[in-house]
Amino acid sequence: MSPDSGLPADDESAVGGVHIKYLVHCPRQLWLYARGYRPEQRSDLVAFGEVVDDTTFTRRRDVDLGEAKIDWVTTGAVVHETKSSRAPAPGHTAQVRHYCLLLERRGVNVRGGVVHYPLIRRTTDVAWDDDARAEAEDTEAQAQAVIAASTAPDRLLRGKCRGCSYLDYCWGD
Amino acid sequence: MLLPRLLLGRLMPAVGRTYWLTEPCRIRREDNSVRIERPDGSPVRIPITDIRDLVVFDHVDVNTSALSLLSRNGVTVHILDHYGNHAGHFSPAESMSSATVVRRQVEITADEEQRLAVARSLVLATAENLRWALDTDLLDSALEALKGALPECRSNDAIMGQEGNFRRTAWAVLDSRLPPWLRMNGRTRRPPTNAGNAFVSYLNALVYARVLTALRSTPLHPAIGFLHADTDRRRNTLALDLAEPFKPLFAERLLRRAASQKHLKESDFETDVGRASLSKDGRKKIAALVREELATTVHHRGLKRKVSYEELMHLEALKVVRFCLEGTPYKPFRPWW
């Protein structure tokens, strides 16, 4: 996704932040996504509304880990992730923890993370310590297991699928 | 979250609409808009994100800068020839293909048992949909005959032969409800010999174009199909396959309706000895008719919302994706309303 960032990004082989977010939301979604099926996100496109020239985001993307932005201060790196949703979700913090894990493996001294929700003017701090690291490693292993499974995980209960871009695929029969 | 959205915007067809070009025109690029110039009237500018695809019914002059804008935004251009045949299309360079899905698609279609099973079910669903569209019990015995014959068919040719038999009967029944000038008197193409056939050719080509567009937003390869032969001139055999069960919903049903509502007139066609096509006004009428029809909605129980006929084609393509990814048996479309 970001070939010039020099960090493991969201390609077919590595477990990236999006994989983690999907795993937490619905393992089936992760399984499908990992097989290269990425349905149109119609609503997202409507919200976005216009095509922005490629250069617009290369400038914004100076420090970038797939999606997350990173601040470096003298004492370590803080991972910032901005969400357009109105409700904090477990997937968001798991995603940031995963970025912390990836950065740490690159030898970066990670201090923690913050999820920003500009629409509700809130932030959620994500701690980075031994517990968080263990949790991130566990989540990564789960993601790898789901991706490697030969059959798709079951659908969630219908009510939990709201807003998922795979809804037409899973329930359209 | 900004980055993936931008990528999506570049790779996938946007939410936009289908634009039907029923008159000669010129297509140019103007910044991020497409400018459509008609001989009369001032040019129309459409933001590229508002375009899902273009269906061209008449002469169009387009340059490479417009084409590359269309391509980058995932817009397909379908071209219908004078007689309503799908003459070809221009496809974006990027596709949504996924190696996993296409690999399975190849495996399944190469497996004779699986391929024939899907081919049979497509033909049966199409026949049942035809009976539904004509709303008659005059086809019951032909349908029984087809049901009896299909399991014996050991090849695509044999299956297509059975479908041909059924369709001939169905068209004869349809003819009996049409005014003489609109009767098909047997199916003819390239060129269609009369108004009825010209109508069916246009509608079938439009259904095919819609299905092809639907397939392009899935990871499937449109050229790897179940029923039609790989040697078919149009080669996008999966698009031809999936168009089958939808054709009666559009072609035969609308022909019947247009006749009963006296919506179509003889003057909407240009008929010559042994060939017929739509007139300029006829093309406009059909484009309007199809547009309205594609937007018609029905309630979908699984999705718990209304879906348009156009979306039904998209859902149909997704069923094939499920078949390839998860082995969920593919059951061709049947109207449930």
Ligand code: SF4
């Ligand atoms: S529609 Fe439901 S079951 Fe399917 S991927 Fe989305 S959340 Fe999971």
